[in-house]
Amino acid sequence: MNHALNSGDTAWMLISASMVLLMTPGLALFYGGMVRGRSVLNMMMMSFGAMGVVGIVYVLWGYSMSYGPRSIAGLFANPFDLFGLNGAITDSAGDYVMSGSFPTVVNVAFQLTFAIITVALISGAIADRVKFSTWLVFSGIWVTLAYFPLAHQVWGGGLLSGSADGLAARIFGVTGAGADATAAVAPIDFAGGTVVHINAGMAGLVLALVVGKRLGFGRVATRPHNLPFVMLGAALLWFGWFGFNAGSALSANGTAGLAWVNTTAATCAAMLGWLLTERIRDGHPTSLGAASGVVAGLVAITPAAGALSPVGSLVLGGVAGALCAVAVGLKYRLGFDDSLDVVGVHLVAGLWGTVGIGLLGAQTGLFYGGGVRQLVVQIMIALAAVLLSGVVTTVVALTLKAVMGWRVDSDAESAGIDQQQHAEAAYDWGNLAGGVATAFAGTAGKAIPSGNPVPARVPLTGAAAPEDSIHSIRTEAHR
Amino acid sequence: MNHALNSGDTAWMLISASMVLLMTPGLALFYGGMVRGRSVLNMMMMSFGAMGVVGIVYVLWGYSMSYGPRSIAGLFANPFDLFGLNGAITDSAGDYVMSGSFPTVVNVAFQLTFAIITVALISGAIADRVKFSTWLVFSGIWVTLAYFPLAHQVWGGGLLSGSADGLAARIFGVTGAGADATAAVAPIDFAGGTVVHINAGMAGLVLALVVGKRLGFGRVATRPHNLPFVMLGAALLWFGWFGFNAGSALSANGTAGLAWVNTTAATCAAMLGWLLTERIRDGHPTSLGAASGVVAGLVAITPAAGALSPVGSLVLGGVAGALCAVAVGLKYRLGFDDSLDVVGVHLVAGLWGTVGIGLLGAQTGLFYGGGVRQLVVQIMIALAAVLLSGVVTTVVALTLKAVMGWRVDSDAESAGIDQQQHAEAAYDWGNLAGGVATAFAGTAGKAIPSGNPVPARVPLTGAAAPEDSIHSIRTEAHR
Amino acid sequence: MNHALNSGDTAWMLISASMVLLMTPGLALFYGGMVRGRSVLNMMMMSFGAMGVVGIVYVLWGYSMSYGPRSIAGLFANPFDLFGLNGAITDSAGDYVMSGSFPTVVNVAFQLTFAIITVALISGAIADRVKFSTWLVFSGIWVTLAYFPLAHQVWGGGLLSGSADGLAARIFGVTGAGADATAAVAPIDFAGGTVVHINAGMAGLVLALVVGKRLGFGRVATRPHNLPFVMLGAALLWFGWFGFNAGSALSANGTAGLAWVNTTAATCAAMLGWLLTERIRDGHPTSLGAASGVVAGLVAITPAAGALSPVGSLVLGGVAGALCAVAVGLKYRLGFDDSLDVVGVHLVAGLWGTVGIGLLGAQTGLFYGGGVRQLVVQIMIALAAVLLSGVVTTVVALTLKAVMGWRVDSDAESAGIDQQQHAEAAYDWGNLAGGVATAFAGTAGKAIPSGNPVPARVPLTGAAAPEDSIHSIRTEAHR
Amino acid sequence: MKLITAIIKPHRLEDVKEALEAFGVSGMTVSEASGYGRQRGHSEVYRGAEYTVEFVPKVRLEVIVDSIDATDVMEVILKAAQTGRIGDGKIWAVPVDDVIRVRTGEHGPAAL
Amino acid sequence: MKLITAIIKPHRLEDVKEALEAFGVSGMTVSEASGYGRQRGHSEVYRGAEYTVEFVPKVRLEVIVDSIDATDVMEVILKAAQTGRIGDGKIWAVPVDDVIRVRTGEHGPAAL
Amino acid sequence: MKLITAIIKPHRLEDVKEALEAFGVSGMTVSEASGYGRQRGHSEVYRGAEYTVEFVPKVRLEVIVDSIDATDVMEVILKAAQTGRIGDGKIWAVPVDDVIRVRTGEHGPAAL
């Protein structure tokens, strides 16, 4: 079963993994630019924190739970079989274990990055108001209970895959026989419409409800503080998404190329679709709309990137852009504070993309004469993902609410979560704006004996201070 | 004619395509940082808009017009042969069509990104003052009438290529015979000196003239609002340019490596060349100069990346940096408002790089004992590109001026084009600076019945508002 | 000795080189965000300047001195053998010279990027206060006298390599015989713990001491002006570091995959290690801490990326994060102004990573039953690097102090080095904050005859000026 | 006429503006300020170095009113700005000789 | 002496500065401000949510002058700042007890 | 009571604040300003185009004091702010009718 190593495929998977990893900081910028300047750091830290926690968890038990050798009822794989990647990297002879044409360790790299970004995506729903510690704990638990199982079910040969034991096989039967038997109509999730986007989108919805609205939601202005960051973030996402989608071909081949072109076609169409909707509805096409449209298109094409024609992708993307542009306004009417529209973008476009394959799929789509069977299967996996994510997230979120609490106190939320959770300010333009005048007040570590002549604690003498610098010394009198 | 797929080459082309796509957002930052804070979004949107429009157009007829099977008099290829990429991706047997050692669909990806950035480059010439709608329409028309034809002529076997039917063959004859006959002295445009840079630079010149100067040009201060963005943009361009130049080897081989090294050598030299010029002329080497020098070097080496030695590239780059540093000042004397120096950087360095091959080409350059024939051919294709782009752009620009108009009205230009065209402000530092105090005023869609209890419309009651937030409610009285 | 070209390996090395090149602008952002807004451009320019100078020097004599055919006593290779890359690219037959499975010119590309970033790293130690000209000269000399020799010694078969002539071979003997003989216990520096990080860290320490403290060090507040830039910079470093570490496998294979996974594991653990240390010591986990932890982890895993298991990497990284979090505070106690903690991060984590291999190495580490021999060898190369870098940097730095001087004058330092060295301001938010009101005052070049009717010099007449623009004309009276 | 200047907490601006409007004041000018007083700032930690931020963000509001309205306007601002917590700010009144509306050149109360 | 304060449109600052210079005023202090009055703001839309920006950017200009020049200086500012459109701003004068030049310690008109 | 306004160089703020505190002043309000006067600005060059920056950053400090302290407070600020170099700024005093502490509603000197 160990194939020969194909260095071209390996190179492509290595770079794809790197590109997908870059998506999470890209998301941090995309989200960070959208919040107010006093909570941008916390917003970005949710993404970085997810990287830290999920990166570790994935190495320890994540890969094993997703792609380990023993499936538990098609729901998840045994987390201990490949714990710490033991046995996943080299075999007893010391040779690298292969996954198809490239080493398994490269697959670990690639898959790990998907787990990270899925968790990070959720954070947009609960901007500006949650404890960083609760978020970190949530990241570790949620990825274990919601992400790894779904990855196993869809991609690891579990219940929602095209395997002969899967649900699709039970509905429409199998083709082939024996070990080669697969579902006659296999569900299609090329790069993560269900596992990543529906999963994160539903989790965002649940968290927004459990955590509750920001102070002043729908009343106080919370416009984006840095739209160029949002655009740069969207661009890094787009770039990384080539690794996400074209990398999901798991080979440097024509399918990867098709996925690349489809990804771009859908994204371009979605961007214009969103802008057109804004132009008609609000009078102006906005840069936030362009960036959002880019993401909506990327999400929608994710499950479909290998299954559509480029022209089909244009249609899928264009619809996604318009659909999400309408959906993001819904939260104000329904009254839940999905702050950065994880639901409106990821859940909506994830559902549309997953189901849209049943309509637009080049071979099996309804509009392409493929009948309704693919459509039925696609709806089935979409609903299963909604259900799984909804239930698991609800349980985890409520438990954490009871045990640790989600919200920072309202004074802290008002004053700005960056200052309260991280004791930092994102920007210092070197002026007084925002009342910022700062002074060095000593070094870290309360253990410094107070008699210690740390230079910083020597009060400012007559020595000329630098021009322009607003400084002061925290003297004893101030304490 | 279908070669075997080389997965290494395919991987390299996939990542090259991705890197070139990232260049356009990089350009958006590079340009966006250079304009004032009140027009950065519009500047970036011109790049994003070009991505949207050209991406769609390329899939529909762009590839067919550039590389389709039937050339119309060597000027462009029939746009309908591969319309919608039909027939370009898989053959009748369902196998991926190949272009050399990789699938054609990967070539589509790669070539598409060049079309996008070429259009986006032009936008720098007309910063701060044009209607977004006119720009979008221009993008679609210009790429069709100027870019696809030139790509066909130079790279698609058309008039300016080394084919036996091309102009170069008519001047200096052919070598080889029959189907193998090619021009004895083939024009060299490795990665787009003519197709991309001369083309965009001329278009920028024409547009700057047709659209006219910004209010206060040459009188009012319009210094860059965010130089770190400019530097980051230049860095992303440099990174992406490896895909552009080394990717143009169309294979992961020694030529790609040479192009990589030459690209870096020329860029480093150009950066220092520009800085030195500034140091001598203005007294200070600037960061804007460094970023500009980087781009000048990248542009100059583009046509030459495979044809020079590294030391030759140092010379080409050093000259490019100094030349462009001088050229950018010209607009104030000549009195045309090429706002971000598309002419001074892209046209000038594009011409120098294209012609410089005739001097510094490792085999055929005048200084390397190659005689003048290459030089003549290079000058010929440079002039042809100037001519084609100049004429086409003039016609398109004037037509659009008559039909849609280019300029926003002068009040809008004064108040800031971001607000007027996009109803957005790029930054909100959470203070009053710039008089920005905002209030949520309702959700999108004028269709909301006014009695609808959208929370936002409930006037602020005595409830404690968050600290720091300057908010207000648009009450009926204000309307 | 010329192997066949492997296009997958070549593709991977090309993209790795590109990614490592992107690290330096990433570093520019990482460092630039940490300084005050009035010195961000100078900080970034130190990185860009290093790119320019080192890029040129590398092409001319850097590659020859590192990997040229003739070693001078194991200390460095003859700089003239491959001067200008002559003979390094193609052989006499015109074929590309190979380095293993890819063309040597690709190796030049890859290695060049390491030289650049090493120099750029040093600049963090001397933020806000040095002449740009002195820095450029230092870059060229230091890379020649410290970097190329160490690269040769460790990777080019010199004294610190595993070659039969190296120090390690002299300590623990050789295995194999004749031309195949290598050190029985070869030193391990997978991707540059000694060559890059210890080297740069020591140089930073020496420069901080030679150049001296900033005005007001330890008294005046110098908090970071743009933390999102710091985070974005850290993210770009992480991304590029995959090229750095996984690229150092010099092949797209299992080792590259393992290096990728180890890099991520160590980085995630280091980030959390740093945050935990801060949480305990200061009460808050900060975003600057997360970004710093990322870099600390990347540094520590650099020499070890191919030699550890993923779980070993988690340990190495976690310790690195905590260690560096403690180390960065030391400068205030020891009283040297290593402004951005090149010592606390790169020297400390570089030493830890290099030595840690002797403890945690999967085959040869002390904790994995490998005995102390690897540990001894690792300590040996770490100390050798400390020594070499320390001595060379001291000599170079003191010479430059005497000849050119390092510091800008104190008025300039106070007013802001951007303005003084580069005549630029990083940001212009379009308001009066910071007293910025600007006017166009003419074009470059003192050679313009003063009677020349440059539009800019025409005094403002009654014509309506644009809204919002604070402008003025430098009239003769002002001069 | 009088110039009333109020230094208030930023988040009270909206209420103060509305209260003034309701009272009949039709214009005002606001700007950013930083206050130093009984209300202390906070501290921030960067790489182990602690910095104190001693000045607190405030908004300065200026409104010119007819002399007879001065006391009432101060009262209106006081009520709308008050939270009862330290740092609520100050309001003061200064005599004004004359005021002109730039657009029309009108002087005195007519210029308001 | 008098303190003349003018709230003007930002783009008029340059002309006002030049007019004051021409009149013989050698120094002034300007700062940013936001105005609320007859001139309305604008609205912005982000992801379908509409926000109003009610305060309009203005510049505050302060200049201390000898009492006998006060009316003239106000007149000079008025002329240079006027566009005739809503939102041109206000100019007012306040009595000043004393002024000191920090560099020299000079008092009164000599300090200007 | 008097309102003392000082336009000073930004880097003197810290010393002035400390001197005022030492003198017994317990609160003050500062804001950013840009000054035009004998102290010239500088010029910047972008792609060969030269721009002049004519306004110099300053800090405006405002402090309300009891009338009898006014001269002393001005003296305290003068001493702490003076560097003797051009551009040190100005200090002026304006009569104040009344001052209110928003938190408590206290009037007059008790409000300081």
Ligand SMILES: Nc1ncnc2c1ncn2[C@@H]1O[C@H](COP(=O)(O)OP(=O)(O)O)[C@@H](O)[C@H]1O
């Ligand atoms: N003497 C003063 N002159 C000018 N402004 C003052 C004075 N005292 C206080 N302030 C301003 O009033 C604000 C609130 O004062 P503070 O002493 O913190 O609380 P409180 O007024 O509630 O006692 C300060 O931040 C400062 O802006």
Ligand SMILES: Nc1ncnc2c1ncn2[C@@H]1O[C@H](COP(=O)(O)OP(=O)(O)O)[C@@H](O)[C@H]1O
């Ligand atoms: N009563 C006032 N006190 C202080 N400033 C005022 C007052 N009324 C107006 N202003 C200032 O004058 C500016 C212009 O006023 P506005 O009513 O918009 O136009 P106009 O003065 O042309 O009638 C406002 O933006 C505000 O800054």
Ligand SMILES: Nc1ncnc2c1ncn2[C@@H]1O[C@H](COP(=O)(O)OP(=O)(O)O)[C@@H](O)[C@H]1O
């Ligand atoms: N007449 C004035 N009215 C108000 N502010 C002034 C006046 N003259 C000067 N200033 C302020 O004082 C600052 C210092 O003045 P300047 O003439 O540069 O130096 P100096 O006061 O040392 O002679 C200026 O930048 C400006 O802010």
